[in-house]
Amino acid sequence: MEFNPFQRKFRKGLKKVALVYPNRYVGGIANIGIQQIYAEVNEFAICERFYADIFDGLKSLESQTPLSEFDFALFSLQYETDYFKTVEIIRKSNFKGIKIAGGPCVMENPKPLLQFFDAFFIGEVEGRLQEILSVRSPEELCGIKGIYTGKEEKVRRVFPKLGKHLENEIIADGAYGRCFLLEIGRGCIRKCTFCLVRQIYAPPRWRGVEDLPEIKGVNKVAIIAPSPTDHPNFKDILQIFIEKGFEVSPSSLRADTLDEELLELLRAGNVRTITLAPETASTELSEFLKKGFSFEDVKMVAEISAGKFEKLKLYYMIGIPGESIDDVRRIVEQGEELKKYIPKIEISVNPLVPKPHTPLQWLSFGGHGGVAGLKKKVELLSMLSQRCGIELSKPNLNEFVIQTILARGDQSVSGILEGENYRRYLGFLDAIKIDAELPWDFIDHGYRKSRLVKEFEQLMLAISKDL
Ligand code: SF4
Structure with a gap:
């Protein structure tokens, strides 16, 4: 059962935007980027979500509206193997609106998908959605920062500063359980040679303790960052939430950053x-x-x-x-x-x-x-x-x-x-x-x-x- 503070009803004059996650709901709902896009688009348009395992990705979760009735389809591509379902959804839905893909796979290399989309967004899209979704045709997307339509010779990745965290989120049973997704940082200070994150989310950015929200209505916090234990105030953040009675679940841990005090905190947070x-x-x-x-x-x-x-x-x-x-x-x-x-x-x-x-x-x-x-x-x-x-x-x-x-x-x-x-x-x-x-x-x-x-x-x- 979802708690969704953003859901709106269709209204004449507002654009309909489909946010498609071509994989299972449990992973999509635990993705902080998708949560941010959903919240932002619902400020000026109607956004509904599509998941591969709900109506086969062809009808929205919120109102069971077919994808073909939306003006825009924004696909979030987290894994290359999701491309198969992506293409299937595009084919079966008979979608005629504007199709844009984003996410880490697009920042990596969108070329295999070029013929299936009108455009790709290279970067982190927060703060830019209103401009992108104001276009009336795919041609108008050309020239928008971060947009790749296949014609550009070079596209510079765009990314925002990390501001205040979302105050509200959809709360549901996702990959980390029923919890609030708390993103404390993006990018990584490390230089592991095999890692895409170090390149496509550079530079490393942290949210300060003062940028974190007051969390209500849930008793668990998933702490998200590529390497959360590198946050300069990681222990303080854990302490704050543990003292308030929350369970914590960090997205990953590095062995060289774990000491006795930190392990005690994790245990106190029910890890x-x-x-x-x-x-x-x-x-x-x-x-x-x-x-x-x-x-x-x-x-x-x-x-x-x-x-x-x-x-x-x-x-x-x-x-x-x-x-x-x-x-x-x-x-x-x-x-x-x-x-x-x-x-x-x-x-x-x-x-x-x-x-x-x-x-x-x-x-x-x-x-x-x-x-x-x-x-x-x-x-x-x-x-x-x-x-x-x-x-x-x-x-x-x-x-x-x-x-x-x-x-x-x-x-x-x-x-x-x-x-x-x-x-x-x-x-x-x-x-x-x-x-x-x-x-x-x-x-x-x-x-x-x-x-x-x-x-x-x-x-x-x-x-x-x-x-
Ligand atoms: S610590 Fe993790 S996120 Fe950071 S560069 Fe290494 S593998 Fe990538």
């Missing part, structure tokens, strides 16, 4: 699972990824956490250049070592996706052994984790292959979205020549490509010395 992302069990590969903390830090956290938390969840990646089979084996060994502090260990393993705009964008997918090598590594991890009673969350490798093709592809890969076999496009998994023109080069995220090249070359040199 039951500590989730960390060491990414690799190898010290050398951790340096290659610039992760910035070691297994010793993870062990220290586990030691202080003993008896306080129910579960330790660890995220790792495979398919990193220079990775040996022993590095993979060591993932489970690390889990086993940590079991003596926290008996319930879950390991989640995913392949490294060399994402556009990161210094690893030129790498091939899968590392040295390619997809076949990844398959063997997953089999090994399954066997070892079963043997020592560790829960393993395994990747669907085919999905990662498709995700990588869609993340790195140009317009030609759109055929996959219309039913073509993805195997035709496996070339997009290969290493990319350093001087090649890239489909996403037209997006200006504020970094110099020459610096990314230099970072990549230094990383590859360092890893080759370690081999």
